[in-house]
Amino acid sequence: MLSTNIKKELISIVGDRYYFDDQEALITHSYDATPMYQSMPDAVIFPGNVEEVSAVMKVCTKYRIPIVARGAGSNLSAGTVPVEGGLVMVMTRMSELEEIDEENLTATFQPGLITKKLHEEVEKRGLFYPPDPGSMVVSTLGGNIAECAGGLRGLKYGTTKDYIIGLEAVLPSGEILKTGGKLTKDVAGYDLTKLLVGSEGTLAMVTKATVKLLPLPEHKRVLLALFDDLYAAARTVSKIISAKIIPSSLEFLDNATIRVVEDYAKIGLPTDMAAVLLIEQDGPEVIVSRDMERIAEICREEKAAEVKLAQSEEEGVQLMTARRSALSALARLRPTTILEDATVPRAQIAPMVEQINKIAKKYGIQICTFGHAGDGNLHPTCMTDARDHEEIERVEKAFEEIFDAAIRLGGTITGEHGVGLAKAPYLEWKIGKTGIEVMKGIKRAFDPHGLMNPGKIFAKETRRRVVLDDVATH
Amino acid sequence: MMSQLTEKLKLTLDYDELTNCMRCGFCIPACPTYRETGLEAASPRGRIALMKAAVDGLMDPDEGKLRDQLNLCLGCRACEIACPSGVKYGHLLEQARDVLEEKVEYPWWIEKIRTLVFRYLFPSQRKLQLLGSLMAFYQRSGLAAAARKLGLLRFLPKQVRDMEAILPKATGKGVVEQLGTIIPAKGEKVATVALFRGCIMDVLFTETNKNTVRLLTEAGCEVIIPSDQNCCGALHAHSGQRNLAKELARKNVEVFYEAGVDYIVSNAGGCGAMLKEYDHLLKDEELGEKAKWFAERVKDISEILIDIAPLKIKGTMNRRVTYQDSCHLRNVMKVSSQPRKLLRQVDQLEYKELFEADRCCGSAGIYNIIQPEMSMSLLDHKMENVSKTKADVIVTANPGCLLQMKLGVHREGLSDQVETVHIVDLIAEAIELEKKMKEEGSGCGCEHHKKEDKSA
Numbered sequence: 001m002l003s004t005n006i007k008k009e010l011i012s013i014v015g016d017r018y019y020f021d022d023q024e025a026l027i028t029h030s031y032d033a034t035p036m037y038q039s040m041p042d043a044v045i046f047p048g049n050v051e052e053v054s055a056v057m058k059v060c061t062k063y064r065i066p067i068v069a070r071g072a073g074s075n076l077s078a079g080t081v082p083v084e085g086g087l088v089m090v091m092t093r094m095s096e097l098e099e100i101d102e103e104n105l106t107a108t109f110q111p112g113l114i115t116k117k118l119h120e121e122v123e124k125r126g127l128f129y130p131p132d133p134g135s136m137v138v139s140t141l142g143g144n145i146a147e148c149a150g151g152l153r154g155l156k157y158g159t160t161k162d163y164i165i166g167l168e169a170v171l172p173s174g175e176i177l178k179t180g181g182k183l184t185k186d187v188a189g190y191d192l193t194k195l196l197v198g199s200e201g202t203l204a205m206v207t208k209a210t211v212k213l214l215p216l217p218e219h220k221r222v223l224l225a226l227f228d229d230l231y232a233a234a235r236t237v238s239k240i241i242s243a244k245i246i247p248s249s250l251e252f253l254d255n256a257t258i259r260v261v262e263d264y265a266k267i268g269l270p271t272d273m274a275a276v277l278l279i280e281q282d283g284p285e286v287i288v289s290r291d292m293e294r295i296a297e298i299c300r301e302e303k304a305a306e307v308k309l310a311q312s313e314e315e316g317v318q319l320m321t322a323r324r325s326a327l328s329a330l331a332r333l334r335p336t337t338i339l340e341d342a343t344v345p346r347a348q349i350a351p352m353v354e355q356i357n358k359i360a361k362k363y364g365i366q367i368c369t370f371g372h373a374g375d376g377n378l379h380p381t382c383m384t385d386a387r388d389h390e391e392i393e394r395v396e397k398a399f400e401e402i403f404d405a406a407i408r409l410g411g412t413i414t415g416e417h418g419v420g421l422a423k424a425p426y427l428e429w430k431i432g433k434t435g436i437e438v439m440k441g442i443k444r445a446f447d448p449h450g451l452m453n454p455g456k457i458f459a460k461e462t463r464r465r466v467v468l469d470d471v472a473t474h
Numbered sequence: 475m476m477s478q479l480t481e482k483l484k485l486t487l488d489y490d491e492l493t494n495c496m497r498c499g500f501c502i503p504a505c506p507t508y509r510e511t512g513l514e515a516a517s518p519r520g521r522i523a524l525m526k527a528a529v530d531g532l533m534d535p536d537e538g539k540l541r542d543q544l545n546l547c548l549g550c551r552a553c554e555i556a557c558p559s560g561v562k563y564g565h566l567l568e569q570a571r572d573v574l575e576e577k578v579e580y581p582w583w584i585e586k587i588r589t590l591v592f593r594y595l596f597p598s599q600r601k602l603q604l605l606g607s608l609m610a611f612y613q614r615s616g617l618a619a620a621a622r623k624l625g626l627l628r629f630l631p632k633q634v635r636d637m638e639a640i641l642p643k644a645t646g647k648g649v650v651e652q653l654g655t656i657i658p659a660k661g662e663k664v665a666t667v668a669l670f671r672g673c674i675m676d677v678l679f680t681e682t683n684k685n686t687v688r689l690l691t692e693a694g695c696e697v698i699i700p701s702d703q704n705c706c707g708a709l710h711a712h713s714g715q716r717n718l719a720k721e722l723a724r725k726n727v728e729v730f731y732e733a734g735v736d737y738i739v740s741n742a743g744g745c746g747a748m749l750k751e752y753d754h755l756l757k758d759e760e761l762g763e764k765a766k767w768f769a770e771r772v773k774d775i776s777e778i779l780i781d782i783a784p785l786k787i788k789g790t791m792n793r794r795v796t797y798q799d800s801c802h803l804r805n806v807m808k809v810s811s812q813p814r815k816l817l818r819q820v821d822q823l824e825y826k827e828l829f830e831a832d833r834c835c836g837s838a839g840i841y842n843i844i845q846p847e848m849s850m851s852l853l854d855h856k857m858e859n860v861s862k863t864k865a866d867v868i869v870t871a872n873p874g875c876l877l878q879m880k881l882g883v884h885r886e887g888l889s890d891q892v893e894t895v896h897i898v899d900l901i902a903e904a905i906e907l908e909k910k911m912k913e914e915g916s917g918c919g920c921e922h923h924k925k926e927d928k929s930a
Binding site for chain 1: 513
């Protein structure tokens with residue numbers, strides 16, 4: 001609980017309707033979508049504009065109060081769990097879509113805007129904002145920016161950082177920083193825009209963003225290919241890319257996922273298949289048809305057991321059901337669902353999936369793998385029960401090995417969820433000591449008192465690289 | 475030390491279900507009270523977190539905040555449709571309310587009214603009909619007009635006064651008294667169905683019940699109306715009177731099981747959803763198997779008329795119509811396309827889809843009386859969307875929603891321009907109109923007379 005004085009100061013900024021420190025507000029801001037993390041803040045505040053954000057930040061700096069930014073709390077790295085208490089700053093009131101500039105092809109909005117709303121608004125005008133994280137029906141764009149959200153279209157269109165071209169952000173000191181603008185080209189100094197995207201709320205509070213937009217692709221088509229050999233599926237992915245075709249989505253489901261999805265959704269997937277590829281292409285109709293035919297050919301050359309090409313957009317939507325129901329099906333299996341995002345170069349998909357299966361077997365746990373094969377971003381997903389501490393310990397060890405395997409294959413510990421709290425102990429494995437030092441230096445430049453989302457990205461202790469012996473997990 | 479209430483919550487709440495919540499937040503955009511307040515605590519994810527915190531001993535349930543937050547929930551269950559993990563939020567809500575309600579100490583007179591309503595009035599169709607007769611007398615004898623004229627109603631709270639103004643004409647004679655208990659199918663028999671007549675439904679909406687029978691027989695169903703059936707218990711279960719709800723459920727299961735029908739038909743989304751979950755309500759009881767038999771057979775009238783015994787006469791009506799979903803019909807019974815199909819097949823009827831028709835109108839049982847502020851705020855949004863459809867008829871499939879939409883129209887001062895009807899009554903009227911037209915020989919029934927708004 002913050003002292004009466006501080007509370008008074010904060011209320012004088014936002015009004016008593018937007019400051020909460022009652023039990024129910026604290027409990028309901030103590031978690032995000034990451035399983036097994038929970039920690040109480042001291043208070044929750046809902047600023048209404050940039051001036052209020054700035055004034056609140058000044059108070060926090062004056063009294064050295066930690067600040068955790070929060071949108072919809074749908075993130076998967078415990079990035080918004082207030083581990084050191086302090087003030088949770090919820091940005092959902094600042095949700096205005098300020099402008100869609102059809103001449104410059106940009107949109108400017110406040111951070112609380114729901115991702116899907118932006119999609120709908122720009123698509124009404126025949127424009128396109130490609131980043132489509134799985135949580136876009138609920139996630140806020142501010143959260144997408146903080147975590148550099150990815151999604152199904154990453155392969156062809158990139159992720160959030162490829163679209164943010166200008167930001168307004170408030171530093172812990174209360175000063176307002178403006179970066180970039182409606183510019184395609186801008187090399188004036190360090191690229192602070194890109195630096196803030198994916199900084200997980202550890203540097204500054206984003207209060208406004210400008211993104212570039214693309215013309216909306218006129219046509220889409222989907223293809224489903226079933227493989228009884230994992231390597232054949234992986235080779236197909238590489239072969240499609242080397243045939244100079246970049247599909248808008250190239251999704252992968254492993255055998256374990258297929259079985260669970262089929263068991264739950266009963267959509268007629270063959271459960272003896274090693275892998276399913278779900279491929280979507282968009283663009284002008286002629287090119288989409290040409291690409292899809294070539295992709296189907298490649299799938300057949302690689303001995304796909306079955307290739308289903310959707311004849312219409314509706315049929316495509318039906319095929320996509322398999323992919324979309326994956327998480328739902330897995331989540332219904334057991335109480336706790338741990339969804340990770342280990343990522344490897346796309347040529348390493350098959351070895352990575354085999355590694356994951358081997359590790360799961362070794363620790364006697366259930367892991368299903370699906371994800372964005374086209375960009376190597378896999379989601380090994382563990383179905384477990386947080387109440388079974390013994391099993392959870394095995395799960396943690398297994399994931400450590402999975403991260404290790406990903407790095408050994410030239411990959412990374414997180415492709416789209418961010419480091420947050422959950423993966424902080426492994427960051428050094430990926431970027432090394434020098435990387436950590438440079439990053440900490442940057443952090444000090446923005447946030448000298450360490451108030452912005454403390455405890456995230458940088459861990460107090462790093463996990464030992466090889467975890468084959470019995471290292472304590474806590 | 476653990477409080478008694480925490481202990482009780484621990485025993486009652488399904489902890490597996492609480493842990494099944496992944497906290498992904500997918501439910502949040504679906505929640506009406508979250509949208510109104512913008513507060514996590516007023517969202518399904520937040521409420522589950524609060525229930526779990528209470529069970530885990532992180533929160534003191536005695537403080538009343540938990541109860542306030544749970545009472546603010548409409549129970550519309552739109553969150554369940556959005557949930558990837560399939561968390562049964564509605565069951566958790568009922569369980570928690572059941573425990574918290576036990577602790578509440580109401581003033582003696584509210585306690586008396588609650589006992590009267592829940593224990594004596596609702597479970598007895600005879601008493602409800604007596605009340606219906608009294609109401610009918612009040613409405614038709616000139617007493618109502620006199621009371622309004624003399625300003626006697628001004629002593630009542632605003633929401634009760636508004637309700638009094640829009641209440642349909644009551645009757646002391648229900649559907650059984652008017653039609654009997656077995657009504658044969660017209661033409662070849664397709665199925666034997668039992669009608670669930672409802673409690674208040676049969677007093678305030680007897681015409682709708684009669685029209686339901688008419689449509690069913692028209693579609694080839696033999697209709698049986700077991701006269702010993704009673705209230706479904708939904709209002710009891712939703713206000714923390716689970717034991718009473720179970721009592722009512724047991725009686726209904728026995729009565730309908732005796733009737734041995736193919737389907738049990740409901741024309742009220744709220745009742746239908748409750749009936750469909752009798753297997754869950756009675757799962758630990760001797761009647762479990764029979765309850766399952768019962769639950770499997772429950773269908774909404776529009777499901778019967780579209781999927782099982784398609785209505786032969788489509789009807790005709792030259793009106794612009796929009797449809798407001800009943801939350802329980804849509805989210806629990808999973809019936810949303812059938813009512814729309816029924817409407818679209820009426821000749822000449824112009825159908826305009828209502829923006830956010832799947833969002834709760836704020837009626838939610840007796841929610842509009844106990845949470846007037848939130849309820850009216852939801853209704854205001856609803857009416858904005860209704861006015862954009864420019865429809866002159868609002869169709870609903872549940873009496874609560876019907877009255878709420880009537881109230882919305884009344885509040886906007888549009889009672890002369892916009893009509894609110896139950897889907898059964900609209901279809902029955904359309905059939906009547908078609909018959910009349912055929913008799914007069916003016917109707918051609920051509921396809922080109924059928925207007926349809928493609929933009930919907």
